[in-house]
Amino acid sequence: MQPLFLFRSAEFYSDQFVNGLTTGSIYALIALGYTMVYGVLQLINFAHGEVFMLGAFAGYGVLMGMGGDDLSGGAVALAIVVALIAAAIASAAVATGLERIAYRPLRRAPRLAPLISAIGASIFLSHLVDDYFLNGEQRFYPTIFPTGKVELGPVSVSYLQLFLIGASLAMMALLYWLVQRTRHGRAIRAVAESRDNAALMGIDVDRAIVLTFVLGAAMAGFAGVLYGLFFSAIRGSMGFIPGVKAFTAAVLGGIGSIPGAVIGGYFLGLTESFGRELLNEIPFVNLPNEWKDVVAFALLVLVLIFRPTGIFRQKEGKRA
């Protein structure tokens, strides 16, 4: 029997913290796609979880093609970089197709129509992979990442976790910089503020919208590979739960806000990680791991009821 939650070791807290940051990184990366697309189109792209899933499979294909479990040494680093890039490209291509086929024709339709179209696309893609390509089986990422951990006092972080968190932060910083500081980023923000006005400035609105999907999808593709490296098992339906959680994270941070999605992602990751342990404090009940999902979705419900604009209400100026 472990001691009560409040009286556990420093190692316990730091482990939970690192775990929270790990899942939080993945949520944050995915949440960016939700929030950016919402920012320009006021659309919840519910097929975004599947964009993430297909990124994971693209990365898997690259890693297996480059040698799978036989990879070692510098080849591992190269393979992972190639896998990340391939996943970003594959996800971006899928998202571009979705935008063209499932959303653009419905842009002037009532808001419910593209939402339903998104859910349809989501179901289609996950079943296409699960039932058509994999016959319900899973695939497993090769375990090629160097094992070992960094120990710093009570804190111990595996190399993989360190890489995952670091890479995620770097990509998010890159995205933020692209959106804030480049011409195309400015075009996206202009379209998010006013589509008509942006067009008047000579901005091709359709192109800016596609670019928004591409950038969000690239982040989801990265997340897919990182997820595969960390959790190993991938399948067609793998995008659903992380997708809904990332959506929760985006709502937590105030949907439409890029920094909000990042903060919301980490907040959700940490809350889940600690919340699950808190739930285990309930006497005489042994709750399975899946109860962390309950924590996440309870949070979503509470936020939607009490702070529908997000718990970290953003300054307007920070919107996507």
Next chain:
Amino acid sequence: MSAGTLRVAAVGIRFEGLAALTDVSLEVPAGQIRGLIGPNGAGKTTLFNCVTGFYRPTSGQILLDGVRIDGLSPHEVSRLGVSRTFQNIRLFANMTAIENVLVGGHLHFGNLPSRPLDARRPTRGRLLAAAQRLPQAPGGAVAALREMAGAVVRPPAVRQAERVAIRGARQLLTAVGLPGRENVIARNLPYGDQRRLELARALATRPRLLLLDEPTAGMNPQESAAMVGLIRRLRDEFATTVVLIEHQMRVVMGVCELISVLDYGRKISEGTPAEVQRDRLVVEAYLGTRAPAPEEQDGAP
């Protein structure tokens, strides 16, 4: 860009049976400041919306320097050199002043691969046209991605282009009288400054033709007078044609070289300010037809 001759030829537009514009023709020579006046609902803003591509006229043609622009989408019209401001200011409220101007200069950032702008897309056979453009589409995406990659790696050319864009934006802010306000979020600017910023943003697209929708709305006489001076100066400095909608007669008479009057979607008069002021039709349009009243004297001021 130079020139900027606007020709509106017999333009009409109907909204479900309501004729908002009927057979309107205008010819604005390059470099002129033209006033567009008329009572509320006369169709002035509708005409602006037709020229900028937000509405597609149901009949007639609109030509800029002899090239048809009706039926093009707003961003294409903008690329051909038409820019406008709005009666109710429409800035990117959450961006800084300089960012607003930089968005306006979107197209002129660095050395963009300038796509040839073929004038009019066929209104029919759009599927065919789309199919023809399809091979270029990946090229466009690749170009955009390459540019974003450039934005990340920041080779000297990109940095140079950024510097040029920012310098240009600062110059524009100075030109409209907003030096040093570049990092203020647009919605925090005072009302008059927002109007000036909207002008700077419109000029950043390097227009040949600038459409101003009530540039002095909500201004006091001194501010209006300053705006009139600014419009005239900007027209000279940026060599652009100006068409402006205005309700304040003092402004119209002061700045416009020629005035066109719309009423119920038709052009009822055109001439110099003095001529238009004397036109019976114009007076009636504004004041209504008067029943002859015996005690009124002709020629009363």
